[in-house]
Amino acid sequence: MPTNEATATEPISAVLIDDHRVFLDAFGSLLQNDGRIDVVASAATSSGGVEAVETHQPVLVILDVDIDGTPVEQTLRKIQRVSPQSAVAIVTMHNHAPLRDVLQGAGARAFLSKSTSGAVLIDALVEAVATAPAVQAKGPAHLERESLTQREREVLRLISLAQSNKQIASELGITEGTVKRHAYSLFQKLGATSRVDAVRRASNAGLLS
Structure with missing residues (x-):
């Protein structure tokens, strides 16, 4: 079972789910070279990604929005069901505030842009793992x-x-x-x-x- 924490010598285990093979290969290599995140499995389909998450129980799941036509909310729910302790970070080309709000409200730890530089993106992924789930991080009720x-x-x-x-x-x-x-x-x-x-x-x- 993942612990959502990694020691200085133990990288964060991650499953990368994206149907763009170029991104899978390039970003997977970038993560491996950085050393803080260890991609234990990758998948190009929603069902394959969920299966990989269930098998590996990673600390982190990096999930794209557009995967083989499957609604991302459905994939997110399945991931949460098979590995509830995994932190899910959405990494996408989309910059759609309503979608971001829906996914973060459903429990995604982060909604990040693929256009961001690699170093900043990896920093944000590591930070997402350390951040409490959304249900424990509500804003002040009086904030306007x-x-x-x-x-x-x-x-x-x-x-x-x-x-x-x-x-x-x-x-x-x-x-x-x-x-x-x-x-x-x-x-x-x-x-x-x-x-x-x-x-x-x-x-x-x-x-x-």
């Missing part, structure tokens, strides 16, 4: 959209797209230090402990719609 400044909302939106502080600074025309200050402020308001946690809490509070 107006609680965040316009700039904080802009930073939050870009964080939700898995952009690094450097990328956010470049897009908004501000310094990385300023990005960090805005991020710290919005983390305080959200009661978040990490970028992934902030996105989840903001999503639960309806701040990313």
